[in-house]
Amino acid sequence: MSEQYDFLDLLSENKDNMTEKQKRILEAAVEIFSEKGYSATSTSEIAKKAGVAEGTIFRHYKTKKDLLLSIIAPTMAKFIAPIIMKDFYKVLSSDYQNIEDFLRAIIVNRMQFAKKHMPMVKIFLQEIPFHPELKEPFKEHVANQVFERLTLIIETYQKKGEIINLPSKSIIRFTATSILGFILARYLIFPEANWEDEQEIEMTIQFILHGISTSSLD
Amino acid sequence: MSEQYDFLDLLSENKDNMTEKQKRILEAAVEIFSEKGYSATSTSEIAKKAGVAEGTIFRHYKTKKDLLLSIIAPTMAKFIAPIIMKDFYKVLSSDYQNIEDFLRAIIVNRMQFAKKHMPMVKIFLQEIPFHPELKEPFKEHVANQVFERLTLIIETYQKKGEIINLPSKSIIRFTATSILGFILARYLIFPEANWEDEQEIEMTIQFILHGISTSSLD
Amino acid sequence: MSEQYDFLDLLSENKDNMTEKQKRILEAAVEIFSEKGYSATSTSEIAKKAGVAEGTIFRHYKTKKDLLLSIIAPTMAKFIAPIIMKDFYKVLSSDYQNIEDFLRAIIVNRMQFAKKHMPMVKIFLQEIPFHPELKEPFKEHVANQVFERLTLIIETYQKKGEIINLPSKSIIRFTATSILGFILARYLIFPEANWEDEQEIEMTIQFILHGISTSSLD
Amino acid sequence: MSEQYDFLDLLSENKDNMTEKQKRILEAAVEIFSEKGYSATSTSEIAKKAGVAEGTIFRHYKTKKDLLLSIIAPTMAKFIAPIIMKDFYKVLSSDYQNIEDFLRAIIVNRMQFAKKHMPMVKIFLQEIPFHPELKEPFKEHVANQVFERLTLIIETYQKKGEIINLPSKSIIRFTATSILGFILARYLIFPEANWEDEQEIEMTIQFILHGISTSSLD
DNA sequence: GATGAATGAGGATTCATTCAT
DNA sequence: TATGAATGAATCCTCATTCAT
Numbered sequence: 001m002s003e004q005y006d007f008l009d010l011l012s013e014n015k016d017n018m019t020e021k022q023k024r025i026l027e028a029a030v031e032i033f034s035e036k037g038y039s040a041t042s043t044s045e046i047a048k049k050a051g052v053a054e055g056t057i058f059r060h061y062k063t064k065k066d067l068l069l070s071i072i073a074p075t076m077a078k079f080i081a082p083i084i085m086k087d088f089y090k091v092l093s094s095d096y097q098n099i100e101d102f103l104r105a106i107i108v109n110r111m112q113f114a115k116k117h118m119p120m121v122k123i124f125l126q127e128i129p130f131h132p133e134l135k136e137p138f139k140e141h142v143a144n145q146v147f148e149r150l151t152l153i154i155e156t157y158q159k160k161g162e163i164i165n166l167p168s169k170s171i172i173r174f175t176a177t178s179i180l181g182f183i184l185a186r187y188l189i190f191p192e193a194n195w196e197d198e199q200e201i202e203m204t205i206q207f208i209l210h211g212i213s214t215s216s217l218d
Numbered sequence: 219m220s221e222q223y224d225f226l227d228l229l230s231e232n233k234d235n236m237t238e239k240q241k242r243i244l245e246a247a248v249e250i251f252s253e254k255g256y257s258a259t260s261t262s263e264i265a266k267k268a269g270v271a272e273g274t275i276f277r278h279y280k281t282k283k284d285l286l287l288s289i290i291a292p293t294m295a296k297f298i299a300p301i302i303m304k305d306f307y308k309v310l311s312s313d314y315q316n317i318e319d320f321l322r323a324i325i326v327n328r329m330q331f332a333k334k335h336m337p338m339v340k341i342f343l344q345e346i347p348f349h350p351e352l353k354e355p356f357k358e359h360v361a362n363q364v365f366e367r368l369t370l371i372i373e374t375y376q377k378k379g380e381i382i383n384l385p386s387k388s389i390i391r392f393t394a395t396s397i398l399g400f401i402l403a404r405y406l407i408f409p410e411a412n413w414e415d416e417q418e419i420e421m422t423i424q425f426i427l428h429g430i431s432t433s434s435l436d
Numbered sequence: 437m438s439e440q441y442d443f444l445d446l447l448s449e450n451k452d453n454m455t456e457k458q459k460r461i462l463e464a465a466v467e468i469f470s471e472k473g474y475s476a477t478s479t480s481e482i483a484k485k486a487g488v489a490e491g492t493i494f495r496h497y498k499t500k501k502d503l504l505l506s507i508i509a510p511t512m513a514k515f516i517a518p519i520i521m522k523d524f525y526k527v528l529s530s531d532y533q534n535i536e537d538f539l540r541a542i543i544v545n546r547m548q549f550a551k552k553h554m555p556m557v558k559i560f561l562q563e564i565p566f567h568p569e570l571k572e573p574f575k576e577h578v579a580n581q582v583f584e585r586l587t588l589i590i591e592t593y594q595k596k597g598e599i600i601n602l603p604s605k606s607i608i609r610f611t612a613t614s615i616l617g618f619i620l621a622r623y624l625i626f627p628e629a630n631w632e633d634e635q636e637i638e639m640t641i642q643f644i645l646h647g648i649s650t651s652s653l654d
Numbered sequence: 655m656s657e658q659y660d661f662l663d664l665l666s667e668n669k670d671n672m673t674e675k676q677k678r679i680l681e682a683a684v685e686i687f688s689e690k691g692y693s694a695t696s697t698s699e700i701a702k703k704a705g706v707a708e709g710t711i712f713r714h715y716k717t718k719k720d721l722l723l724s725i726i727a728p729t730m731a732k733f734i735a736p737i738i739m740k741d742f743y744k745v746l747s748s749d750y751q752n753i754e755d756f757l758r759a760i761i762v763n764r765m766q767f768a769k770k771h772m773p774m775v776k777i778f779l780q781e782i783p784f785h786p787e788l789k790e791p792f793k794e795h796v797a798n799q800v801f802e803r804l805t806l807i808i809e810t811y812q813k814k815g816e817i818i819n820l821p822s823k824s825i826i827r828f829t830a831t832s833i834l835g836f837i838l839a840r841y842l843i844f845p846e847a848n849w850e851d852e853q854e855i856e857m858t859i860q861f862i863l864h865g866i867s868t869s870s871l872d
Numbered sequence: 873g874a875t876g877a878a879t880g881a882g883g884a885t886t887c888a889t890t891c892a893t
Numbered sequence: 894t895a896t897g898a899a900t901g902a903a904t905c906c907t908c909a910t911t912c913a914t
Contacts, residue, residue: 019894037348039257043888053896058889126344130255166421174425177399178392185391203384207392211425237877261905271879276906278877455898473784475693479884489900494885496898562780566691602857609839610832610861617831639820643828643865673873697909707875712910 022060024050029067034119038068038127069134072127075120076138080146082109099162099213103205107179111201114183122188147172163212171212178208240278242268247285252337256286256345287352290345293338294356298364300327317380317431321423325397329415332401340406365390381430389430396426458496460486465503470555474504474563505570508563511556512574516582518545535598535649539641543615547637550619558624583608599648607648614644676714678704683721688773692722692781723788726781729774730792734800736763753816753867757859761833765851768837776842801826817866825866832862 018026028050032041043064047054061067114121128134150172157163163171182204186195236244246268250259261282265272279285332339346352368390375381381389400422404413454462464486468477479500483490497503550557564570586608593599599607618640622631672680682704686695697718701708715721768775782788804826811817817825836858840849 021895035348037255037257039255040348042886044886054888055890055897056895059894059896062889064888122347126347129340129344130253130258170418170421173399173403174396174422177395177403181391181395181399185395200388203388204392207429210428239878260903262903272905273880273907274878277879280906282905457899471784473691473693475691476784478882480882490884491886491901492899495900498885500884558783562783565776565780566689566694606854606857609835610858613831613835613839614828617827617835621827621831636824639824640828646864647861675874696907698907708909709876709911710874713873713875716910718909 019060021050021052021056025052025057025060025067026071030071030119030123033068033071033127034122038064038123038130043067068123068127068131071120072124072134073137075117075124076134076141078117079113079121079124080142082106099157100205100209103175103179103208104201107182107201107204110179111183111186111197114187118187118191161214164214166212174211175208178204237278239268239270239274243270243275243278243285244289248289248337248341251286251289251345252340256282256341256348286341286345286349289338290342290352291355293335293342294352294359296335297331297339297342298360300324317375318423318427321393321397321426322419325400325419325422328397329401329404329419332405336405336409379432382432384430392429393426396422455496457486457488457492461488461493461496461503462507466507466555466559469504469507469563470558474500474559474566504559504563504567507556508560508570509573511553511560512570512577514553515549515557515560516578518542535593536641536645539611539615539644540637543618543637543640546615547619547622547633550623554623554627597650600650602648610647611644614640673714675704675706675710679706679711679714679721680725684725684773684777687722687725687781688776692718692777692784697721722777722781722785725774726778726788727791729771729778730788730795732771733767733775733778734796736760753811754859754863757829757833757862758855761836761855761858764833765837765840765855768841772841772845815868818868820866828865829862832858 025046028046029041032046032049043057044054046067047057050057057064057067061070128138147169151168154163154168154171158165158168182200186197186200243264246264247259250264250267261275262272264285265275268275275282275285279288346356365387369386372381372386372389376383376386400418404415404418461482464482465477468481468485479493480490482503483493486493493500493503497506564574583605587604590599590604590607594601594604618636622633622636679700682700683695686699686703697711698708700721701711704711711718711721715724782792801823805822808817808822808825812819812822836854840851840854
């Protein structure tokens, strides 16, 4: 109830086709899935929270699983969207003068996303391991598309001499791990702690830079 | 069936009191919980895989939840055990000459644990968010005990001038994040990739060190 | 199936809201509960006799106990209803010239009730002792309301000199015992015996009168 | 726990053959059956209360039903025993000068029995209706033996002109009903009320006498 | 005789899904 | 489109009973 994640903009492709009830169903599903997990959530519970009849859910989503997919698929897409954007690698030469700015942009941007859509991110993280049919497209997109793009970017920076010559796979891991570690700690694990966001972001950037850039002096 | 995690040594306190059947129930439960999640696993499924009657499960574990707890509780305990060991902080002055050796020891040790008990770790990670009664003791032990110990250690190194003067909370996050990121990538997310463990460990250590030590020259 | 107690008029308050199936469930439950007792009756048995799916029972009654309560509560209410009717004690001065007519009216009236609703009365008698939460309201209503009313009536007759001066508690016991003893013998214990109802009623009335009225000449 | 009904003397025929454990099983069974009813009582519950292993019950009683029978059968026998005693009808001419003394003797005697063995009487009353195989011998003994004896006695008194000329069946009903009504009110329904036993007994006797004796002057 | 681990049929209840309205 | 009564398979769990020790 209470807060309302306007996660609906994640589903923009057909958001306009949605009835009011369908939106309420999705909202309710996101909220309960994220609290109790997909398996432990009953469709009648969703119906009740959404204020619709039990049957109504199945008018819009053939099965309970369909409802889950309709939440996860676009989340996954949007989560990696900025990275696989066609013009993403342009940033290298244009928008961002250096890796530091680049990292900062990524972190801030993904933090906003996480903050706004944490319930869906949580569902995503929880359910991915249990649904092989979700895993497949995920690996295909992330491990292939994202990885490929990032590798390109890193190699460019390496050629420019800004990043040390370690395998790009490792560079990606260090960076992703540090960023995700921060974001998950911030919004998922200890959301109620007192976070000095500005400061933590800077520290995290410096931590990463020290590890991957050729020279780093504060 | 198939592979057999000898996770039973996690429960060493009463392993000897266990019936043969009880052991088979635990093994089956660990395997299926880790594959499909607690909620999506039925007790009849566990019974079948364990080769016992369904009623037998409930002779040993009052409820399905009890069975889960009997798996998670000791896992949690053992997972953080090396860190809260009484003589753990002795390592500072004695066994390990420097942070590097210290980090290496931790990583290698926790990797072994993860490798051996990945199914239980997976259950732990998946179920913790959904069971507030599990969350509580976890936070109490980890966030308090572990955190406290690590803070002590870090401050000691900081006084010695080996670690930079950032908040120990952040130092812990950077380090933990990098280690866990590596271990989870290694054994949970991409276990089938070709990993050069030796090399990855060294790189990870160097990455962390660059970020947290006062002087780091490769 | 077989005979059909139209006990549904006991539940007249919401009889109209009931589905056809819900009615069949109640009928089946009354029949089997009365034959085998609540505990020994399975919901699958009720469903089968009612010709509905087992799940349907739980759509209408949250639990098996709820089903029992929905039978017992109104039975209890109706059983004592005529006695706690607002205008019941009016009978003293108006409708009934004397105790004899009064007793006759009560007996005939309660016999009709018992005859019509014996299965429910049986359930009531059998289950009351085992369900403290049923006992409470029963004692509160019967022991208080009924008792209070009857005491008033008896005292009135005593003042008129028609009933001997024993404690009204004892008068009530003698009378109730004789009436209930007759009704239970008639419809519960030996229903198949040849009963000359008219004659038995008169004898019972005379038996009571001899014991409680000041002068009794046949 | 607490109080201990020494109902075992009801089972005197083989009380001596009983092991200590068997006795404890019977005691536990009587207590729980009487509290919750036969069907709602589990053998494991009985075993626990008796302090024996679950299997032990079945060494002594082939089935749970057997255990019930071993409680009910002798209770039934003893309950009617004084009435069908061979020399019972002797009382007419010898011990008791008149019906009044006879009634008093019966009441006092059965009150003692009821007080001592109420849990078993309760089990008896509750379970008889649900076990046709118990009903049969009951009807055979009570309806035949007891009834036959009492009819003889009543007819004797009627010949002597002490009891009015109503059908003996009705006389029996009035009397039994009044006595049982008192005893059950006294020990089963309102055991915790303040009972003036002496007084209530006398009133009950007088109530019965007024109804069945030819002349009754207080 | 006594145990208690093991059983598997059966218990109450929940659930995703269907379909007539 | 929306409903919600109805379903029956599946769920967790209990139970009386058995049997090797």
